[in-house]
Amino acid sequence: MRDVAIVGVGCTPFRPLTPEVNWKELTFQAAVRAYEDAGIDPRRDVDSFITCAEDFWEGFSIFDEFTPDQLGAVLRPMHTVTGDGLLGLANAVMQIKTGLCDVVVVEAHSKISELLTFEHVVELAFDSVYEAPLSRERDVHPYYVAGLEMQLYLHETGTTEEQCAAVVVQDKQNALLNPLAPYGTRMSVDDVLGSPPLSDPLKRLEVAPRADGCVVLVLAAGEIAERLCEVPIYIEGIGWCSESPWIAARGAEALYAKRAAQMAYEQAGITNPLQQIDFAEVDDRFAFKLLQHVEALGLAHPGQAGKLLLDGMFSRDGELPVNPSGGCLGAGDLIEAGGLARALEVVLQLRGEAGARQLPDVETGVALSWRGVPHGTGAVAVFRRRS
Amino acid sequence: MAFFEPMQKATEPRHWLGDMEADHYFYGAGVMGQRFFEALRDEGKLLGSRCERCDWTYVPPRLYCERCFAELKELRDVGLRGRVKAFTVVYVNKQGEPLDPPEVFALIEFGPNITPFLHKLGDAPPERVHVGMVVEAVLKPPAEREGKITDIRYFRPI
Incomplete structure (x- = not known):
């Protein structure tokens, strides 16, 4: 089957608030940059467009009807994936691999600062009969589920609260070198451990602050990619998986991520991830998720x-850098754009365009996304710069 | 980019407030939910559905097994006692304000090969809660039960 490569990337900086633009303009800005980077005209050169978004984050019902114009996709094939950006990327890969399309654009954005009742929308994602009434009674913060899952992970793996706190320290320090990331800072493990508990053992500083932003990627079939750009970044494998949606049915391991990685690794010919992968970008909306996800990728034994x-x-x-971008904790929780933000960093690193945070000698990188509380859906993509 | 004259003052951007109309939606209990909530309300029992092939029981009961996809027909009373598999002490509400007293959520295991059950703990100082702690369901008095998950007030240590 045909190869698929990323030939263009564009994004806005990730920021806590973006009052000067509306969500369509935010997307337009990122799209213009991606098309400029790829050297293409969306009205002429793109065969299909994909947006990744969900109605309640956006404040529209049937949001997928509102997606074409800001991407240059009016009167063109366009569809929306109700999920994280890496799931949209998987759709784009399939459209190109099957030969249906040659050039495909994938977009995901967050204008989450405009959702004034974020916690209520998260609770609305809980089972309405068995789960949501339990937190609704006393208006409990729905991130208690992250506290519950963290406690289970710590208890069953022997991972410590200090180790989770160290994730925050590392991410926020990495973010200092990422001009896109709004939440970089220097802090200590004690700062994190001393921050107020949200849902014990989860501390407030272990929760990624939300951010607005948009990421647009342009994909092309291998032969076209080689013509379009000097350093196409190939998508060697992509996988996705959903666990049981029942909060109580899931275990200490991020099984959705493990299965998604297996699917992606099989396509990419990765049998020994530690040897064959140079760095990873993983979802860490909660600090412990970085550790859980690194284990799911096979980059560490369970609990290590x-x-x-x-x-x-x-x-x-x-030996194996994780989240040089600063991850969600440093670059922000971008909701459905999280996966594309992880992919964007992998692409920039593999192109050698990561500036002050550039990793030396990287050839293969992996991105992992997670849909967030209270759910268990994840996706994994393997990217490579071919020499 | 066409921002030749960008806005320069924080007070300039206009906005509108709106609502997503989701306040009124009808959520049906379903075949198994009907049985579960009637047994809870009328008999003070917790029912699960068992998959014979997988030897696995789901609480609350489901009509199908998520492991083998069989249709489930066998309902069993799993009792009111279980053990804490995992727990968390929640200190904040949705506005980020303190919850006083904090709320304790837990996954409760009624036995081997039974899916854990999500609910709250009560009558338990948070510092005394531990994994493996034996707890039992505290139900509302029969006259106050409505056939809802909150007919179980919480689980308390024995």
Whole structure:
């Protein structure tokens, strides 16, 4: 089957608030940059467009009807994936691999600052009969589910609260070198451990602050990609998986991510992730999720990621850097754009365009996304710069 | 980009407020939910549905097995006692304000090969809660039960 590569990337900076533009203009800005980067005209050169969005985040019903104009996609094939951006990327890969399309655009955005009742919308994602009434009674913050899952993960793997806190420290430090990331800072493990508990053992500083932003990627079939750009970044494998939606049915392991990785690795010919992968960008909307996701990727044995992180293995100059971008904790929780933000960093690193945070000698990187509380859907993509 | 004259003052951007009309929606209990909530309300029992092939029981009961996709027909009373598999102490409400007293949520296991059950703990100082703690359901008095998940007030340590 045909190869698929990323030939253009565009984004807005990720920011807590973006009052000067509306959500369509935010997307337009990122799209213009992506098309400029790819050297294409969307009205002429793109065969299909994909947006990743969900009605309640956007404040529209049937949001998928509102997507074409800001991408240059009016009167063109266009559809919306109700999920994270990497799921849209998977759709784009399939459209190109099957030969249906040659050039496909994928977009995901967050204008989450305009949702004034974020916590209520999260609760609305809980089972309305069995789960939501439990937190609704006393208006409990729905992120208690993250606290519950963190407690289970710590208890069953022996991972410590200090190790989780160290994730925040590392991410926020990495973010200092990422001009796109709004939440970079220097802090200590004690700062994190001393921050007020949200839902014990989860501390407030272990929750990624939300951000607005948009990421647009342009994909092309291999032969076209080689013509369009100097350094096409190939998508060697992509996988996705959904666990049981019942909060109580899931275990300590991020099984959705493990299965998604298996699917992507099989396509990419990765049998020994530690040897074959140079760095990773993973969802870490809650600090412990970075550790859980690193283990799901096979980059650490179950329960070992926390210890290895403290040993420096996942730092920027470590053996296997994780989240050089700053991750969600440093760059912001971009809701459905989270997966594309992770993919964007992988592409920039593989192109050698990551500026002050550039990792040396990287050839293969992996991106992992998660849909967030209270759900268990994830996706994994493997990217490679071919020499 | 066409921002030749960008806005320069924070007070300039206009906005409108709106609502997503989701306040009134009808959520049906379903075949298994009907049985579960009637047994809870009328008999003070917790029912699960068992998959014979997988030897696995779902609480609350489901009409199908998520492992093998069989249709489930066997309902069983799983009792009111279980053990805490995981727990969390929640200190904030949706506005980020303190919850006083904090709320304790837990996954409760009624036995081997039974899906854990999500609910709250009560009569339990948070510092005394631990994994493996034996708890039992505290139900509302029969006259106050409405056939809702909140007919179970909470689980308390024995």
